[in-house]
Amino acid sequence: MTATTTIPPVPGQPADRLRWAVVDSWTITRRELAHWIRQPVQIVLGLLFPIMVVLMFGYLFGGGMAVPGGGDYREFLMPGMYAMTMLFGIEASYAAVATDASRGITDRFRAMPMAGSAVVVGRSVADLLHAALGLAVMVGCGLAVGWRWHGGLTAALAGFGLLLLLRFAVLWIGIYLALLLRNPEALVALQILVWPVLFLSNALVSPETMPGWLGVLAELNPLSATVSATRDLFDNPGWGGGSWLGRYAVPLALGWPILLTAIFLPLSVRLYRRLDR
Template sequence: MSGSREATVLTTTVDERRATERPQAQQLKWALADGWTITLRDLKHWAAQPWQIVFGLLFSVMLVLMFGYLFGGAIEVPGGGNYREFLLPGMFALTMLFGLEATYTAVTTDADRGVTDRFRAMPMAGSAVVMGRASADMLNSMLTLAAMVACGLAVGWRWHEGVGATLAAFGLLLLLRFALLWLGIWLALVLRSPEALMALQILVWPLGFLSNVYVAPQTMPGWLGTLAEWNPLSATVAAARELFGNPGWGGDSWVAQHSILMAFLWPAVLTAVFFPLSVRAYRRLSR
């Protein structure tokens, strides 16, 4: 406990000295450099243990094959169309959501092993650790999304709009991941327990299935369908289907008619709430 207090005092003293010795632009430069150092550290861990990424990719591919081939023949797409083309944009978004568990696990593991406390004792920016973690996770998410797209192309999924709309759809998927990782970082810093991952999974899986990923909300009871429509995941899925030109669930509600707008608004709200909370939770560790 005393060591944690000394680390906190040291970090505070160094931060105060850096704030007085360097102008604001220089502080930003060093904060970005510190964050990149943490990113490289996380990437080296993945290079040393690639099986974690491989298993994550295989799990996502398994879901595509299971729902696309085992259950796809029994599910009718609203308005007609190929179910796998209906499914794949939802699977892309669901993979971004499942990344929340990987973020939580990595942050809590560092905290549990004392790595985070050692970072706090170093002369680095207070936001560097969380920014580095976010950058590493976004790079991993891009790799995962690329693997999912390759799997989708292999099973017959295609986009039917222009390159600009397609890139915009991928951008919205990564924007959702960026917003959700701040939720994962904040939960990890607040709970600080690897054992709480089970509780997080209880949150993530219902959120993923209570959406338009697999079926249309119109097929659900009225109140449940409304919840599914307003799910942030559903907004990104609906927007991606529209931009890819894939079959969608449509709907007459306001949120259904403005899916692209909601696909921007939900991540913006999540980031605005949980990014500052994540930085604040990191700075309050061991106090």
Template structure:
């Protein structure tokens, strides 16, 4: 219990380090919070008018997809922050200190999850302002938020592993660019049925699509017809995909952290 207490305390110290960065450079935090809002307004007011959805209200359809995309875009911030710490020697400095070896990873995870909660809250407020609503009761709405955070938690481990393994700034930049196609290759903004067959199948099985479809169902917002097995079982896949991602990348992240000095 004593070791666990110190591990939690050390992890919280690393988390507080991120809070210090926010207070010293609030512009970066504000820009990160406003970016999903700008994407939301772009699709809600500029591009969404040409997209037909069941029920006829594209904004009702759009919001759960934007929530899910924000969870995926958070992956970029995780591996960039981890990669910068590794490249600049900050992680090695932490490893030389008398602190729990898990603190760097757990502290980063806690800071990113708190950032995600704040970003999601801002996006929900903006959604309410443009006419979106959760029409299936507060319990189902909370369950939808839980599914979104569950996806983000799983992607945290992927981001930590990528940040520990890829230290080249050019490679990090390439990864940042690749996050966008992963987000758009889904049902978040449009129907996979409008894509070529093989591409639509990939979009259907994208973990982002499962979470977005399940969130639409729980929020009571319109979605696409369940034309595929993946679409018909979105809720089950929204639970299973993050579990699989965590089971794969959490051990890989721990191993990569332990092997940093080798």
């Protein structure tokens, strides 16, 4: 046995455990970053897809869209597109975790003396970095099609913060579903299901233009809360403050993601650690 194979001491103190948890999480995050470098084409295509949707809605359908209370449709659209980019991030989170779970990599991690939380925490950090990059690209796209924020830099940064908060909630839903199903093929179903979530929100059109009950559903959609709040913070055209969603947009945009995270984060960690399957 060479010196390289000495068994490191099992951490006893809570401080040691925390240090391992941070170090192990960072190792997992680095793994994801290494994936980007190894697969630049996939990363670029993933970043370009929401831009295509912007062009489609902004220029193909946009002419037929009326913004309630007036205003430029593309200014109305962009906050919805930012939120869409965050929502669609669920696909990347799901795909990566489901692939690991189905291939036995998750089992290998679990049979190693690493921190139990590291796999999911490391994944979430990587996903947030990816989301920040995606958001930066989309903001560039927005600026190019004439979108601007009008409410000052602090408000704009708060808007971007709310968008990343939504992505944070969404990634735990993705991780949870992936650990539950452990089937990378089910990604196709997820890729289809995100569209009704997008359409049934205020991202593309105002819920006022929908049949009554659909409008109510659209207002209840967590995506709508984030879109409303960011429209307020960017001072982009929305629709009037008549509805309760309009009145409480920012608290709802904070509350929904926090609630979803509070549900799906513990469920994911439990599912990952779960020994009795």
